[in-house]
Amino acid sequence: MLTKNRLSxxxxxxxxLDGDRMILSRAITLVExxxxxxxxxxxxxxxxxxxxSGKSIRIGVTGVPGVGKSTFIESFGKILVEKGHKVAVLAVDPSSQQSHGSILGDKTRMENLASDKRAYIRPSPAGSTLGGVSARTREGMLLCEAAGFDVILIETVGVGQSEIAVKGMVDFFLLLMLAGAGDELQGIKKGIIEISDAMVINKADGSNQEAAKNARREYANALHLFPAKENGWIPPxxxxxxxxxxxxEEIWEMVVTYKQKMLVNGYWEDNxxxxxISWLHENIRYLFEQRFFQNEKIKNRMDQILPEIRLGKLSVMAKAKELVDIFTGQIKDIE
Amino acid sequence: MLTKNRLSxxxxxxxxLDGDRMILSRAITLVExxxxxxxxxxxxxxxxxxxxSGKSIRIGVTGVPGVGKSTFIESFGKILVEKGHKVAVLAVDPSSQQSHGSILGDKTRMENLASDKRAYIRPSPAGSTLGGVSARTREGMLLCEAAGFDVILIETVGVGQSEIAVKGMVDFFLLLMLAGAGDELQGIKKGIIEISDAMVINKADGSNQEAAKNARREYANALHLFPAKENGWIPPxxxxxxxxxxxxEEIWEMVVTYKQKMLVNGYWEDNxxxxxISWLHENIRYLFEQRFFQNEKIKNRMDQILPEIRLGKLSVMAKAKELVDIFTGQIKDIE
Known part of the structure; x- marks a missing residue:
């Protein structure tokens, strides 16, 4: 992630601020x-x-792989730019330890929106940690806002961790779903349904229309089982x-209605x-880890103890304390 | 979480070490x-x-709400104690921000196993953070091992975050599923399927037997789509x-077979x-956060800047750096 030919x-x-997309991209790379x-x-x-910064509507879009997130974002983004909005798309990729996500990584995706000058698409950096990506995704969002984008769409895939991170940085959290899923599915997504501001059954077309309508009714009923939100919003x-x-169009109108209501009841700014505040906490955690593992004293002590930690011969709890003591200066020298 | 009447x-x-359950419970409370x-x-x-510590088989059990985790653990635990094992059950509860999980919290659950002297059940502390719980769950596990329990079952619910935490502390990760779920379900659970060492279709009884057999075949086929594991194990x-x-019984035999194979190829100890090592990292993170937010200089500076951070008038990135600088002693005094 070395930034070559750094600008001033x-x-x-x-x-x-001039909305120069090339410089915007380089600024995001710098921040990452x-x-x-x-x-x-x-x-x-x-x-x-x-x-x-701050003058956009920030919308999180999530859903299981195959639900059609990219196609949705492309079509939705296209409608928004036609209305005169400037749309930026960012991705938060959980980059699981086992598999490497391909979210927005495929250059051929969102071609239609990507070629539009009123839109800006930023793929997720490959191989980053969740903490890093989510901490820096917020900075990327502010940079896009400063560059004049007034709708930010943040795409994430459904593994829980990344969704909670994204929920923590958007104004509106939209869950895409598919028709034809039963009760078990609802059970699985319970945690996500709880944090959603709306559920949208995608692919409601062709022979799937009837199923989508049924699913809509089913989910609307299921939502009654959840406690009311503190902001008084009932997720449609x-x-x-x-x-x-x-x-x-209806989805956009819903988002606009949401913003109006939340501005009135104060939730928009509260949120x-x-x-x-949690962004500050995330940044602190991120910085601490970077500095801790780059610290020479820590590196030396780690080299000494790791072989025995690996074998289970040293107490993890005691050694963690010792290392944090060293880092914060409570133990100056180690023999 | 104040520990009253602390022992020596x-x-x-x-x-x-004497296997005194009362003292074991108090030791876990102390560690938490x-x-x-x-x-x-x-x-x-x-x-x-x-x-x-260390001489047990550590098994993680996960699955969506309603899949029957508690009943499974009770029946499975009962069979193990009949075989002469001593079984401890711990819970990792993600305690989502919106809802408070009830995992193992309901005292009436697992009555049968709980009343057995060869078993020990430890509910999850209410309201703890994920980081805290998972860091301390490991310590609880070692304490149970030292108290003579040779099978540790760790229950968690399926929201992603907690499963990854549990995967990081067990030898074998078991995913409970239900029959009758389609492709979408598999899509959702992809991340979890990838980290599972076995999938078990629960509730394969009565009129559900045929569906369970079909689901078994379907999932077995789906597993072929995943890349081979580094340890050579093909999840049954x-x-x-x-x-x-x-x-x-077959599930227990499978776990025993797994252990034998992994001992031979060295994966058991490698894992x-x-x-x-990651446990050490978690402990370091946990300790840092505790100390950071209890630090007087940090508290004072936080009080000064939080109002403006809330309003978006101060840069989060710059202030995070300043706070970490203060904590690590790089800025001694703040005007």
């Missing part, structure tokens, strides 16, 4: 970099663009066809305030 | 406590019991009835070694 602070800030020298500038870039269940572009 | 270090260690004075003894207790798909206690 002013060039980054001005370029982003773990090089201390990059981070120093990245911080200042973020301070520079901060006053110009909608159907749409991303391919035939039906139902998409963002809370998100900024 | 020797009393804790001797009590646990976030009080610095408790942690000091807890660390020493862990060092004292360490040489007597089994059926069982927890209520009629059929198929449970545990890796787990101990």
């Amino acid at each position: 602070l002013t060039e980054y800030v001005k370029g982003v 970099s773990s090089l201390p020298s990059d981070q120093l500038i990245a911080e200042k870039v973020m301070e520079g663009i901060l006053p110009y 269940v909608k159907t749409c066809s991303s391919i035939y572009q039906t139902g998409l 963002r305030s809370r998100q900024r | 270090l020797t009393e804790y260690v001797k009590g646990v 406590s976030s009080l610095p004075s408790d942690q000091l003894i807890a660390e020493k207790v862990m060092e004292g019991i360490l040489p007597y 798909v089994k059926t069982c009835s927890s209520i009629y206690q059929t198929g449970l 545990r070694s890796r787990q101990r």
Whole structure:
């Protein structure tokens, strides 16, 4: 993630504020970099663009693989740009230890939206950790806002971890579903349904229309089983066809209605305030880990104890304490 | 989580090694406590019991709500104690922000196993964070091992986050499923299927037997789509009835076979070694957060900046760095 030919602070800030997509991309890469020298500038870039950020609607889009997230985002994004919006698409990829996700990684996806000048698509960096990606995805979002994008779509796949991370950075969380799934499916997605602001049955087209309508009714009934949300919003269940572009206008209207209501009852700003606090916490955790494992004293002590930790001969609890003591300066020298 | 009437270090260690269930419970409570004075003894207790830990088979059990995890664990545990094993059951509860899980919290559950002297059931502490619970669940596991339990069953519910945590602390990860679920279900559980060492279709009884057999075949076919595991193990798909206690013996035999094969090819110890390293990392993270947010300088600075962070007027990235600098002593005094 080395950032080559770094620009100056002013060039980054001005370029982003001018909506220069090339510089926007380079600024996001800079922010994602773990090089201390990059981070120093990245911080200042973020301070520079901060006053110009925050003015978008941030929408999280999730759903199981195969539900059609990319096609939905492409069609939905297209409708929004036609309405005069500027749409940025970011991805949060959980990058599981076992498999490497391909979310937005496939260059051939979202071709239609990607070629539109009113849209900006940023694929997820490959191989990043969840913590890193989600911490930096927020910075990417602010950079896009400063560059003039007023709708941010954040795509994530359904493994739980990433969804909770995305829920923590968006204003509206949309769950895409498929018709034809039974009670078990609802059980599995319970955690996700609880954090969703709307459920949309995708692929409601052709011979699937009837099933979609039934599923809509079924899910709407199921939602009654959940406790009311603190913001008073009752998550609607909608159907749409991303391919035939039906139902998409209604989804946008729903999001707009949501924003209006939440602005009135104060939840909109409350939610963002809370998100900024947990964002701070995430950044602290991220920085701590970077510094901890790069610290020379820690590295040396780790080299000494890891062989015995591996064999189970040293107590993990005691050694963790010792290492944190060393890092925070409570134990100055180790014999 | 205040530990009242604390015992002496020797009393804790001797009590646990004697298999005294009351003291085992108190030792687990001590280890879960976030009080610095408790942690000091807890660390020493862990060092004292360490040489007597590690000799169990650690099995993670997961599945969607309604799949019958508790009934399975009760029946499976009962069969194991009849074979002469001593079985401990621990729970990892993701305690989602929105809902409070009830995993093992209901006292009326697992009555049959709970009343058996050869078994020990430890409910999940309510309201704990995921990080805390999973970090301390490992310590609880070692304490149970030192107390003579040779099979540890760790129950978790399916929201992704907790499953990955549990996978990181067990030798064998078992996924319970239900018959009658289609392709979408498989899609959702993809991440979990990938980390499972076996899939068991539960409730294969009565009129459900045929469906269970079909599901078994379907899942067995689906598993061929996944890449081979590094340890050479091909996850079997089994059926069982927890209520009629059929198929449970086969599941135990499968676990024993797994252990034998993994001992031979070296994966058993490799896996545990890796787990101990990530356990160390988790403990470091956990300790750091505790100390960070209890630090007076941090608290003071937080009080100063949080109002403006909430309003989005200060850069999160810059302030996170400043706070970590203060904590690690790079900035001694703040004006």
